[in-house]
Amino acid sequence: MNNSYQRIVMASxxxxxxxxxxxxxxxxxxxxxxxxxxxxxxxxxSLDPYMRMRMEDVKSYAAPQAIGDTMIGGTAGQIVATKNPKFAIGDYVVGMQGWAEMGVSDGTLLRKVDTTHIPLSAYLGAVGMPGMTAWYGFTQIMQAKPGETIVVSAASGAVGSVVGQLAKLRGCRAVGIAGGAEKCAYVVNELGFDACIDYKAGNLLADLAAATPDGIDAIFENVGGEIFDACLSRMNPFGRIALCGMIAGYDGEPLPIKNTRVLLTMRLSMRGFIVSEYPELWPQGLKELGGLAATGKLKFRESVAPGLAAAPEAFLGLLKGKNFGKQLVKLN
Incomplete structure (x- = not known):
């Protein structure tokens, strides 16, 4: 074994x-x-949008990333040395070792995973934190019933793609919003959504109205800004909104919402959530997601950057929507 490894820290x-x-x-x-x-x-x-917020020194749901420390991040790997009786050399594990080729853990936040029917990388996506985020927002907040219409933004991404597939499995009409014809085609043809709106095509309101003829009963919001505003204008009475992300404003741009009165007139429920705050539900959610992934009922796609040095560029691309599906870095 080499006596050194590489890591990436936040320099500023x-x-x-x-x-x-x-x-x-x-x-x-x-x-x-x-x-x-x-x-x-x-x-x-795993590269994820939440990392952008953690780089800011502002009041949030978690402490900010410290300058000079290894960048925070989810990892999947294999145990190469152990002094913990619960783990053996060769065990595959998922944890939070950050942007680094190696890491040490006392086992607290480490989860053993089985790669027999599910590839290791999927435990950072559809059967990991992004999948759980989708599962929690859909089952606990959106609570969509068969026949209802749900809309999910960033529909081709790691979280949105799972939301739509869970909705279809529950008998809902699933409408996605994504950037570009290629992503929209994937969302409909591969993932099985009923429709997908290309927000880059310039007809957001008209296309959304055509795709949601009976209005919208529940929203899974990943983007914010004008996309969220457009969805609010289509909401049905007593609709539910799972507020997962606001990636459109992560670089500090204001996100004005014009349709706030709809929250009152349509008696909407809106809740922001951080999935790590509900550990008691993870076993249930991961069991369902794992079963679906292992049997091919939950599809996922990955964008994989080669080597740790490629992580910063891949992260910048993720924030601009250049990734297709779950953004990962394959470590050497």
Whole structure:
């Protein structure tokens, strides 16, 4: 085994858009593990929009990313050394080792996974935190019934793609919103949504009206801004909104909402949520998602960047919607 590995730290806080210069690649020695700890060689790193918010020094749901520390991030890998009786060398595990080729854990936030029927990378996507985010927002907040119309923004992404498929399995009409004809074709033809609106085509309101003739009963919101505003204008009475992300405003742009009066007139329920705050529901959600993925009923797509050094560029691309499906980094 090499006696060093690479990691990426946050070198500086972004001012507006994130830049590659906000990150620094470092080579550091492999640490010795203590009793109760394991050493993991990470095979995949997950890149997710929440990381952008964590780079800001503002009041939020979690402490900000510290300058000079390894960037936060979900990882999937294999145990290469262990002093913890619950884990053996060769075990595949998912954890939060960050933007690094290796990591040490005391096992607290480490989950053993079975790669017999589900590829390791999927545990960072459809059968991991993004899948659980979709599952929680859909089952606990949207609570859509058969026959209802649901709309999900960023529908081709890691979270949105799962929301629509869960909705179809529950007998709902699923309408996606995505950027570009290729993504929309995938959402309808591969994932089985009833319709997908290309917000880049310039006919958002008209296309949304055509795709939701009976109005909208529930929204899964990942984007915010004008897309969210357009969906609000189509809401039915007593509609539910799962507020998952506001990626349109992550670089600091204001996100004015014109249709706020609809919240009152249509008696809507809107709830923001952070999926890590509901650990008691993870076993139930992951069991359902794992079963669907293993039997081919839950489809997913991945964009994979090669090597840790490619992570910052891939992250910038993710924030601009350049990824297709779940954005991962394959570590050497």
């Amino acid at each position: 806080r972004p001012n507006g858009e994130v830049k590659v210069e906000n990150f620094r690649l470092e080579t550091v020695p492999v640490p010795e593990i203590n009793d109760g700890e394991v050493l993991i060689r990470n095979h995949f790193l």
